[in-house]
Amino acid sequence: MRTNLLKRLTAALAMGVFALGIGGGVAVAKTDLLVYTSIEADELAKFKNAFEKDYPDINIKWVRDSTGIMGAKLLAEKDNPRADIVYGMAATVLLQLIPYNYFQAYAPKGVEKLNPLYVDPKNNPPLWVGQRAYVAAVCYNTIEGKKANLPIPKTWKDLTKPVYKGHVIMPNPGSSGTAYLDVSSWIQMWGEEGAFKFMDALHKNISRYTHSGSKPCKLAAAGEIPIGVSFAYRVVKSKAAGAPLVLITPEEGLGWEVEAMAIVRNTKNLAAARALADWTISRKSMELHAPGYAEVALPGIPNPVKDFPDVGGKMIKNDFAWAGANKARIVKKWTARYDAKSEPRKKK
Amino acid sequence: MTDGPQAVVIEAPLVKPKVGRENWVMRAGLAVIGVYLLVAVVFPLYTILSKSFQDSRGLFVGLDNYAEYFATPALFYSINNSLTVSVISMVITVGLAFGYAYGLTRSCIPGKGVFKAIALIPILAPSLLPAISLRYLFGAQGMIKGLLMGETIYGPIGIVIGEVFWTFPHALLIIFTALSLSDARLYEAAEALGASKLRTFFTVTLPGAKYGLISACFVVFTLVITDFGVPKVIGGGYNVLAVDIYKQVVGQRNFQMGAVVGLVLLAPALLAFVADRMIQGKQVALLSARAVPYEPKPDRRFDLAMLAFCGTVAFVIIGILAVAQFAALVKFWPYNLSLVLDSYQFDLMDGGSWGAFWNSLKMAAWTAVIGTAVIFTGAYLVEKSKGFEHGRGLIQLMCMIPLAVPGIVLGLAYIFFFNAVGNPLGFIYHTLIILVLCTITHFYTVSHLTAATALKQMDAEFEAVSSSLKVPFYKTFVRVTVPVCIPAILDISIYLFVNAMTTVSAVIFLYSADTQLASVAVLNMDDAGDTAPAAAMGMMIVYTSATVRLLHFLLTRGIARRTQAWRKR
Amino acid sequence: METDTSAAAGEARPPYLKVENVTKKFGDFTAIKDICLEVFESEFVCFLGPSGCGKTTLLRAIAGLDIQTHGRIEQAGRDISNLPPTERDFGIVFQSYALFPNLTVFKNVAYGLENRKTAKADIAARVDELLQLVGMPDQGPKYPAQLSGGQQQRVALARALATSPGLLLLDEPLSALDAKVRVRLRHEIKELQRKLGVTTIMVTHDQEEALTMADRIVVMNEGVIDQVGTPLEIYRRPASPFVADFIGAMNFLSAVAGGDGTVRIDGVGLSAIECVCVQDEGTAVTLCLRPEDIVTRGVESGAPNAFEATVADLEFLGSFYRASLTAKGVENTRFQADFSVNLVRDLGIEAGKTLTVAFPADRIRVFADS
Ligand SMILES: Nc1ncnc2c1ncn2[C@@H]1O[C@H](COP(=O)(O)OP(=O)(O)O)[C@@H](O)[C@H]1O
Numbered sequence A: 001m002r003t004n005l006l007k008r009l010t011a012a013l014a015m016g017v018f019a020l021g022i023g024g025g026v027a028v029a030k031t032d033l034l035v036y037t038s039i040e041a042d043e044l045a046k047f048k049n050a051f052e053k054d055y056p057d058i059n060i061k062w063v064r065d066s067t068g069i070m071g072a073k074l075l076a077e078k079d080n081p082r083a084d085i086v087y088g089m090a091a092t093v094l095l096q097l098i099p100y101n102y103f104q105a106y107a108p109k110g111v112e113k114l115n116p117l118y119v120d121p122k123n124n125p126p127l128w129v130g131q132r133a134y135v136a137a138v139c140y141n142t143i144e145g146k147k148a149n150l151p152i153p154k155t156w157k158d159l160t161k162p163v164y165k166g167h168v169i170m171p172n173p174g175s176s177g178t179a180y181l182d183v184s185s186w187i188q189m190w191g192e193e194g195a196f197k198f199m200d201a202l203h204k205n206i207s208r209y210t211h212s213g214s215k216p217c218k219l220a221a222a223g224e225i226p227i228g229v230s231f232a233y234r235v236v237k238s239k240a241a242g243a244p245l246v247l248i249t250p251e252e253g254l255g256w257e258v259e260a261m262a263i264v265r266n267t268k269n270l271a272a273a274r275a276l277a278d279w280t281i282s283r284k285s286m287e288l289h290a291p292g293y294a295e296v297a298l299p300g301i302p303n304p305v306k307d308f309p310d311v312g313g314k315m316i317k318n319d320f321a322w323a324g325a326n327k328a329r330i331v332k333k334w335t336a337r338y339d340a341k342s343e344p345r346k347k348k
Numbered sequence B: 001m002t003d004g005p006q007a008v009v010i011e012a013p014l015v016k017p018k019v020g021r022e023n024w025v026m027r028a029g030l031a032v033i034g035v036y037l038l039v040a041v042v043f044p045l046y047t048i049l050s051k052s053f054q055d056s057r058g059l060f061v062g063l064d065n066y067a068e069y070f071a072t073p074a075l076f077y078s079i080n081n082s083l084t085v086s087v088i089s090m091v092i093t094v095g096l097a098f099g100y101a102y103g104l105t106r107s108c109i110p111g112k113g114v115f116k117a118i119a120l121i122p123i124l125a126p127s128l129l130p131a132i133s134l135r136y137l138f139g140a141q142g143m144i145k146g147l148l149m150g151e152t153i154y155g156p157i158g159i160v161i162g163e164v165f166w167t168f169p170h171a172l173l174i175i176f177t178a179l180s181l182s183d184a185r186l187y188e189a190a191e192a193l194g195a196s197k198l199r200t201f202f203t204v205t206l207p208g209a210k211y212g213l214i215s216a217c218f219v220v221f222t223l224v225i226t227d228f229g230v231p232k233v234i235g236g237g238y239n240v241l242a243v244d245i246y247k248q249v250v251g252q253r254n255f256q257m258g259a260v261v262g263l264v265l266l267a268p269a270l271l272a273f274v275a276d277r278m279i280q281g282k283q284v285a286l287l288s289a290r291a292v293p294y295e296p297k298p299d300r301r302f303d304l305a306m307l308a309f310c311g312t313v314a315f316v317i318i319g320i321l322a323v324a325q326f327a328a329l330v331k332f333w334p335y336n337l338s339l340v341l342d343s344y345q346f347d348l349m350d351g352g353s354w355g356a357f358w359n360s361l362k363m364a365a366w367t368a369v370i371g372t373a374v375i376f377t378g379a380y381l382v383e384k385s386k387g388f389e390h391g392r393g394l395i396q397l398m399c400m401i402p403l404a405v406p407g408i409v410l411g412l413a414y415i416f417f418f419n420a421v422g423n424p425l426g427f428i429y430h431t432l433i434i435l436v437l438c439t440i441t442h443f444y445t446v447s448h449l450t451a452a453t454a455l456k457q458m459d460a461e462f463e464a465v466s467s468s469l470k471v472p473f474y475k476t477f478v479r480v481t482v483p484v485c486i487p488a489i490l491d492i493s494i495y496l497f498v499n500a501m502t503t504v505s506a507v508i509f510l511y512s513a514d515t516q517l518a519s520v521a522v523l524n525m526d527d528a529g530d531t532a533p534a535a536a537m538g539m540m541i542v543y544t545s546a547t548v549r550l551l552h553f554l555l556t557r558g559i560a561r562r563t564q565a566w567r568k569r
Numbered sequence C: 001m002e003t004d005t006s007a008a009a010g011e012a013r014p015p016y017l018k019v020e021n022v023t024k025k026f027g028d029f030t031a032i033k034d035i036c037l038e039v040f041e042s043e044f045v046c047f048l049g050p051s052g053c054g055k056t057t058l059l060r061a062i063a064g065l066d067i068q069t070h071g072r073i074e075q076a077g078r079d080i081s082n083l084p085p086t087e088r089d090f091g092i093v094f095q096s097y098a099l100f101p102n103l104t105v106f107k108n109v110a111y112g113l114e115n116r117k118t119a120k121a122d123i124a125a126r127v128d129e130l131l132q133l134v135g136m137p138d139q140g141p142k143y144p145a146q147l148s149g150g151q152q153q154r155v156a157l158a159r160a161l162a163t164s165p166g167l168l169l170l171d172e173p174l175s176a177l178d179a180k181v182r183v184r185l186r187h188e189i190k191e192l193q194r195k196l197g198v199t200t201i202m203v204t205h206d207q208e209e210a211l212t213m214a215d216r217i218v219v220m221n222e223g224v225i226d227q228v229g230t231p232l233e234i235y236r237r238p239a240s241p242f243v244a245d246f247i248g249a250m251n252f253l254s255a256v257a258g259g260d261g262t263v264r265i266d267g268v269g270l271s272a273i274e275c276v277c278v279q280d281e282g283t284a285v286t287l288c289l290r291p292e293d294i295v296t297r298g299v300e301s302g303a304p305n306a307f308e309a310t311v312a313d314l315e316f317l318g319s320f321y322r323a324s325l326t327a328k329g330v331e332n333t334r335f336q337a338d339f340s341v342n343l344v345r346d347l348g349i350e351a352g353k354t355l356t357v358a359f360p361a362d363r364i365r366v367f368a369d370s
């Protein structure tokens, strides 16, 4: 009686499991390529469709989240990596994972044609290959700016002027990679002392620090704040959606970050992962990478976005190794100076 | 001793009870539940919390991380901030919930069912939804930002409003139950003695609801202090412990420090929990007396006042949701206020898709079904089995831990444990199963307490009677215990379902390509700047949960009808 | 102490249930200690004692629901000391009835039968028979919640008897009922037990219940048995001041032993036939006497054990009067006496009146003070 009941229960459960597909995906003849990425979600379909057209027997499966979440997930999985390839991920994240033997070297076809700044300088064949760069930028809401009588800032230093008091938002480098990009670029441009002096002055004008790097421009787009410190792609996107934003690339120079890919050491789909890497740096793919971004890895591809400022000349000489090695120290210093006291201040 | 005046006491041999077949089944059941909890709760948490004693390469460093952490001044701001918002939210929530519950139980206001249903809505909403509403209401472009008199919503004010909105239903349910249990005879006595309404309130109502109020305080406090959703999206630069974990883990990928904060956060939550358990222990005797339910009598002025109060609270709740729905339809806030349905085309949106919505539905359904079965059976075995005091105590403790664990810690713990090389359960990683397992664990405690309460109310002798009739306990479990506890079982399953639909913090680390979830999509769409689709998806979750709740209500009523012959009312 | 464990002197048949040196501890707390008891076939035994004295604990040990820490239990010649309840042979009824609320009366009664793979028709016949037996024919389709407390307890009884157990255990079965129902059900249960001849143990804290229902009463106090005996024995010859106090009304008077079977209360000398233990002269003792045993009609002064007493107070209790008396000259010796309504009328007893009363020597119990 009892075993009978148990059997029936098990059978019912098994059928339920099957019916709802709890056990995972149904087997397909195609190769499933598990790709971890932080590329903005609206671009994923574009890349997937184009790639799968060229490689019909490969099926890209994205796992996408913000750089912070994906970075934490990748690091947490370090003993038993699950992804086949990490794609469109901030190079600083990849650099942090390399010491754990996370990736395997591979030189994608045509890697020699890339701008050498975009290829792992330490290893040959490279462990990682850059796809494109995104730059820090400032966005300015014309409607709210006019309401508050704010001139359009031209430089970073402009932002420290008293007129902007309470009208600027930037991300917190403790929680946002974009913010650290800004902070480390200021330090690399002006030295640590100079940069912190600048930030002391900037801090007086900051309305608040956000946790996400894209939030400042989203808030600016929604009129929550006239000026946000964020990155360029975000601004382009919000403008397209109808936000009254102006993209500003401060004259002193811009921090930037490489979005890069790296094949995971224990992938079971090596051929497919390599195929994606090869395809990515092809001219066709590089053209897909270009819109809204400062620069792509393959030289000579223009940004199709109308009135996208020419930022190539403003990108600083970014020392990623230095930035990575000093991150903990700098964030701690920053936190002690600005975050510990970041009680909300009244808007005047 | 031997030649002393006392008789020599020769200890008779101990009787060693024979373990019958039934006992073996019961032991096996307890063992299964014990192992389940070890696997789902203890081992994963151990893998992450042990990191607080390691450096980034996994070497043991003792208390170094703690020393470093406690040397950081930011910590004290966070602890202070966490306690501040938790206590303020607790006071406001419990105060409002008490007034609301008082209106529902002690006055003759019309539409009590509707009022109660409205009050429970916030549970159905992902925490981002009220945050979006608050921005539209009180942000720089807010519709009614003048109410804040120059204060910013991005900070403690926003956190408190968001937390009050979110925890209100939890507090209301507890206090409502406590007030419903009050004994009418006490009120009659007070009236007979000529006590004024106010005096009756302080001498009868408040003492009667005391335990419920205290319990509600602790629940709200724990929920607020461990929540990171609301402070993350609306807290601005106001640091609280749960957000510190987020910053350490997600911002800086420093798991060691994240674990340290996680353990720091466990302390107040566990303390609150232990205190609550101790007080609850005293309550049992209080309620065992046979009470006569209180029937309120009409009193025009008082009823009008209560109607105004409950109406205001309900209006605010509905209002916040209405704003979220409005946000979902606005083309581009605040510059283009035309209403469109574009936001519902999730497949065209960043990060969200209808697929994610169906996944969420599937995940929530499984969580409800499996979770209810596991949790109820587990609670039954713990409550009704004999012997193994220590083992049962341990199991009970394991059931309580999840309440105090922030979701983000749980999610990472699941990666560390289930993705470990050589874990035979590794195959569930990246499947819906791990999402279901994690979500069940995340909401285990409250479900377990609900089940235990229901089981405690059952006659303690059912098992004794059935064994005297030589019917094994598991048959009685199926034939009697489960049918009698159906209301509680349905409550648990709806609780699990609704929370599975809205949960983010734990599952955000665990979903994979085929198992994206609607609640995560809400977060990601908002992150991508697509506030309207985020709100739209958020409202989809609300409507789904509301529909399921409605079905649950109809089902419960149907069952109540069918079983009213034997169910005492 | 008189701990007569056999039903009657010279009982020859072997006991049906034998409890030997049973002790039950809950942690450090000893709930029952070294209990020895024999129960004979078809006997109705009551465990009587104040709440918390260990009655339920002993009953549950016999049932195997909470197995004793030490000691041995034998039922029908079989050692059942360590068996789980499912392997024992008993039916049980609780104060709470513990009826399954979601099952009909019929299903409740049939619960144990269904598990035995009895044929459906046989089950139905047996259930009908049992419901008939407990006076509830035709109530089968009802649910417990639709029945009164008394009816529910009858169903519980029928359910316990359904499988024809060798031993029926009742734990305060009547305590939750109204006084009237309780009295009626008392008789019904007793009647049923007699008819079926099932060996029965009932736990109660109600002395009246025990006195009216039991063949033998086991009086318990603080985890030990104080006395075992027929209701009459227990009432007439309580073995300890505790038993004396617990059952019926009793006067307790401080006295001093005279050493020769006599006792003295403040100068009044009394002889007692049943001086439980011979007391050395001068030992402080307590004298016990039930109010209804005090006589005054036809007592002459100078008669044995007679003395003068003044009525301090007279309380009308319906079928009799209870008088508070003080012995003449010794105002601090107060005791109570029950006088019939007739007697009070005949002798014109009222407050302030002085009477000659006698303590019958054969009704006095004397216990050494400890
Ligand atoms: N499970 C238990 N754990 C601890 N103490 C108990 C337990 N059951 C009973 N006791 C204690 O044992 C004593 C006897 O209890 P019980 O047998 O129920 O008394 P009775 O039935 O005579 O009223 C009481 O002091 C009671 O508190």
Ligand SMILES: [Mg+2]
Pocket: C055, C056, C057, C172, C203
């Ligand atoms: Mg008892």
